Amino acid sequence: MTTQREEGVYYRTGDCAGILRRLFIQVVDFAVVVALILLLCWIAGFSEKLDAALVPLSFALCHGYLAGLKATRLGTLGYLLAGVRLVDLQGRTASLWRSTFRFGFSGSWPSQPSFDLIWVGGDPNRQSIRDKFAGTYLIRRRATPAGCGPINYTTYFLMTYSFVFPEVIRKPDQ
Numbered sequence: 612m613t614t615q616r617e618e619g620v621y622y623r624t625g626d627c628a629g630i631l632r633r634l635f636i637q638v639v640d641f642a643v644v645v646a647l648i649l650l651l652c653w654i655a656g657f658s659e660k661l662d663a664a665l666v667p668l669s670f671a672l673c674h675g676y677l678a679g680l681k682a683t684r685l686g687t688l689g690y691l692l693a694g695v696r697l698v699d700l701q702g703r704t705a706s707l708w709r710s711t712f713r714f715g716f717s718g719s720w721p722s723q724p725s726f727d728l729i730w731v732g733g734d735p736n737r738q739s740i741r742d743k744f745a746g747t748y749l750i751r752r753r754a755t756p757a758g759c760g761p762i763n764y765t766t767y768f769l770m771t772y773s774f775v776f777p778e779v780i781r782k783p784d785q
Contacts, residue, residue, distance in 0.1 A: 626754035627737035
């Protein structure tokens with residue numbers, strides 16, 4: 612009995628979002644989220660009924676912006692200004708599920724923003740830890756795959772924990 616391995620795509624390192632581009636996106640999207648929450652608080656000031664719903668509404672707004680929009684070809688304002696898009700390991704626009712999963716790791720260990728940015732610099736696909744968890748790439752908007760290869764499950768050891776992430780095996784010269 613033979614098992615067929617799942618195939619994925621990989622991109623040129625220059626087509627993957629690096630540290631500065633990701634930092635720019637984080638700053639822009641953080642500013643947008645803060646502005647939206649402040650607007651929501653201002654609107655809630657006009658209605659006592661919204662006070663109890665302010666926290667769930669803020670979370671829904673953050674999820675809609677930081678996960679929902681990233682799961683579309685449009686992307687967030689940070690993605691638009693940086694000229695990037697979020698794709699899965701097959702090169703398709705990331706699903707809402709993958710984007711939500713990635714969003715869930717955005718501020719938690721081991722995917723804290725500063726550690727995530729440092730990790731990007733040493734990864735050949737410039738994937739952050741949360742990208743590895745979600746099986747996504749953050750690539751330039753017009754990037755095309757540099758090649759395809761089998762998806763392998765690689766073990767990483769981080770601070771006494773071991774994680775297994777799916778990774779596309781690159782050809783040696785890529």
